[in-house]
Amino acid sequence: KNQVEQSPQSLIILEGKNCTLQCNYTVSPFSNLRWYKQDTGRGPVSLTIMTFSENTKSNGRYTATLDADTKQSSLHITASQLSDSASYICVVSPGGSGTYKYIFGTGTRLKVLA
Amino acid sequence: NAGVTQTPKFQVLKTGQSMTLQCAQDMNHEYMSWYRQDPGMGLRLIHYSVGAGITDQGEVPNGYNVSRSTTEDFPLRLLSAAPSQTSVYFCASNLQGADTGELFFGEGSRLTVL
Numbered sequence: 001k002n003q004v005e006q007s008p009q010s011l012i013i014l015e016g017k018n019c020t021l022q023c024n025y026t027v028s029p030f031s032n033l034r035w036y037k038q039d040t041g042r043g044p045v046s047l048t049i050m051t052f053s054e055n056t057k058s059n060g061r062y063t064a065t066l067d068a069d070t071k072q073s074s075l076h077i078t079a080s081q082l083s084d085s086a087s088y089i090c091v092v093s094p095g096g097s098g099t100y101k102y103i104f105g106t107g108t109r110l111k112v113l114a
Numbered sequence: 115n116a117g118v119t120q121t122p123k124f125q126v127l128k129t130g131q132s133m134t135l136q137c138a139q140d141m142n143h144e145y146m147s148w149y150r151q152d153p154g155m156g157l158r159l160i161h162y163s164v165g166a167g168i169t170d171q172g173e174v175p176n177g178y179n180v181s182r183s184t185t186e187d188f189p190l191r192l193l194s195a196a197p198s199q200t201s202v203y204f205c206a207s208n209l210q211g212a213d214t215g216e217l218f219f220g221e222g223s224r225l226t227v228l
Contacts, residue, residue, distance in 0.1 A: 004156065034217075043118075043204055043219030044157075089156070091217075102217065104156030 002027040004092050004105035012111045017080055021108045023073040023090030031095020035064050035075050038087045038107070047075070047088075080112045116140050120205050120220035127195040127227045135190040135223050137205030145208045145215065146188040147172070148180065150201040151222075157204065163188055195227045 004025045013019050025033070032051045036044035048057040048064040050073070057064050061078045077084055090105040121136045139146065147162035159172030163182040177199060179191040188207075192199060203223045208215035 041222070043206075043221050044217075045219070046216050049216060102157075102159070104158075106154060106156050 002092075002094060002103050004090055004103050006088075006090050006105040006108050008108060009106075010109040010111070012113060013080055015080060015082060015112050015114050019077050019080060019110065021075045021077075021088050021090075021110070023075070023105055025071050025073070025090070025092045025103070027071075027092040027094050027103055029095055030068060030071075031093040033064075033066055033073050034091040034093075035062070035073075036089040036091060038089060040086070044089055077110075080110075082112050082114060085110060085112045118205055118207050118218050118220035120203075120223050122223060123221065124224050125226070127192070127225065129195060129197060129227060131195050133192050133195065135192075135203055135205075135225070137188045137190065137220060138186050139188075139205075139207040139218070140186065141207060141209070141218065142185060143207035143209050143218070144185070145210070146182065147206045148178070148188070148190045149204045149206065150174065151204060152201050160190065160203075192225075195225075197227045199225065200227045201225060 007022045034049045035047040038044040047059050047062050050057050050066045052068050063076045066073045087107040087109045089107045092103045094101050118139045144165045148160040149157040151157050158174050160178050161180040163169045166182050166185050169180050205220040206217050208217045
């Protein structure tokens, strides 16, 4: 069964600290993996998208890594800010021509404290 | 840029009532979709459309109807609301299919069915 699992479920860190969020997937075949940020009461916003051949993708203080062999991805946040408080959602696409399938993880809720 | 616009933002219904959630995008995207987001679960696809006049069912289509008469608009209709349809609904659009296109979300519509 195609699944995306994220850990931890929630995380609290102090402002300025780094953190890493994990995403494991069992989706096959695999086309791409995305990380989204969802602020409370808002829609998800794309952070990164990585295809099978990419290992790392950065977007400012956000760096995503992908290991397609072990089917694992991580999102590393450097020097966290209060505005990083949000849910982070991992999304995997099985791919295939014309497909419209996205498999969403349940997200990691991050709280950054001053 | 407006992007994906959803209305209303909040709605309370009584069991058995019907209503329509509106979604419009101004990016000339071919693909549009509706998701629901429930606590502890990943986003689940309700219906999607790959172009004007073409719609298809997603993972949880029961109790919902859609139509796509124009590229810009993709309304979601609840035929006879049930408490199980209490959720946050997100409309999304993308230019290309899931294997390449970035997914853009609206701000969400929070629906409560009493």
